[in-house]
């Protein structure tokens with residue numbers, strides 16, 4: 001165990017708070033030092049520090065290195081046998097859908113669209129958006145995801161939007177509300193006066209704990225490009241646009257071309273999935289400095305296209321990771337890193353084997369996907385000066401991976417590989433966000449999980465009632481296409497002469 005204690009180093013002698021601090025409350029309002037960890041800084045030179053300390057003062061990281069002298073009264077967490085790394089960043093998640101966690105595990109993208117966009121998404125009331133967001137936000141910080149973009153595309157009214165923002169403000173994490181509304185065209189909701197009022201009222205600027213984006217897609221459409229009006233609102237408000245781009249047969253090169261021709265491709269633009277695109281579109285993204293948000297489990301399982309890791313690297317396009325939606329998957333970025341690395345390698349091997357060749361050296365390494373899960377997200381969100389790496393002066397978004405009860409934490413030889421292929425969210429011991437301890441010793445601090453459980457339960461009951469038992473069951477269990485078993489040439493009947 002690693003009970004927090006006041007630091008025993010000589011510089012702290014004379015503290016009136018010496019001795020073991022028995023509860024997480026004792027961590028509040030004091031400097032905090034992680035002692036004796038393997039530290040993945042994710043700084044520009046990707047330094048890895050062994051047996052090192054990380055000191056947090058106020059909301060910022062103040063020092064890194066071995067045997068740090070710390071101020072009197074500093075709380076201490078023994079990180080021996082653990083890995084300290086920057087908080088992870090999820091750049092695209094439809095948090096409201098967490099209220100129906102796992103419901104669509106067997107869906108394709110088509111079934112998702114029919115259920116959410118055409119049939120049942122409109123049933124979600126403001127309190128249902130709130131419930132999904134609250135649970136989702138708590139799930140994120142529990143998993144060591146310190147910043148999450150809420151790709152909130154069911155904000156049918158301003159009351160829905162208020163509910164989404166309320167939930168994000170209630171949980172001590174870093175969030176970005178990406179405002180969208182699948183029930184209306186973006187050139188309609190974005191120009192409504194109440195939308196502008198909402199943004200001005202709740203997002204006055206200068207708050208790096210709750211940012212703002214606009215979220216809408218550009219499907220192949222009329223050449224008069226009606227989405228132009230929404231992009232103009234984003235430009236007027238000076239907020240980034242996040243858009244599902246390169247989703248097989250849904251959003252195509254057409255959308256990228258129109259955005260480019262009208263000057264709406266910006267360094268702050270985020271292209272979610274970016275899978276089914278031509279070389280020409282990747283050139284346009286690279287030339288304008290935007291980045292891609294890869295949701296590998298989603299691309300693989302729902303059918304947006306193959307996760308385009310090798311194409312993005314070929315074009316020098318920035319990459320961040322995301323989990324898309326808990327209606328299929330989860331908020332677990334360990335899973336995202338693992339799936340992304342595996343997908344890249346699987347494709348490389350499969351294509352080589354088709355040429356009768358053997359891959360002897362992998363191009364994509366664990367270190368790179370850890371970078372995508374941390375600093376890549378910060379860069380995509382324009383938060384690189386705030387979070388994404390452990391460097392003095394940055395805000396303290398810090399995760400300790402440590403689990404003394406797990407055989408998987410021994411030995412730690414290749415820390416990047418350990419994070420990607422060995423660790424899991426159950427190994428997240430401590431999470432600090434903006435200098436505040438929000439999880440300690442595997443337990444959440446300052447989040448009301450009981451409340452989230454209660455309100456999500458109410459939402460599930462309500463939605464079940466709206467659908468009725470048949471639609472509820474059919475929605476969760478789509479028909480299975482028939483599988484034809486091949487004729488087998490080796491089948492015979494043995495007869496004795």
Ligand SMILES: [Zn+2]
Nearest residue numbers: 092151244324
């Ligand atoms: Zn999505």
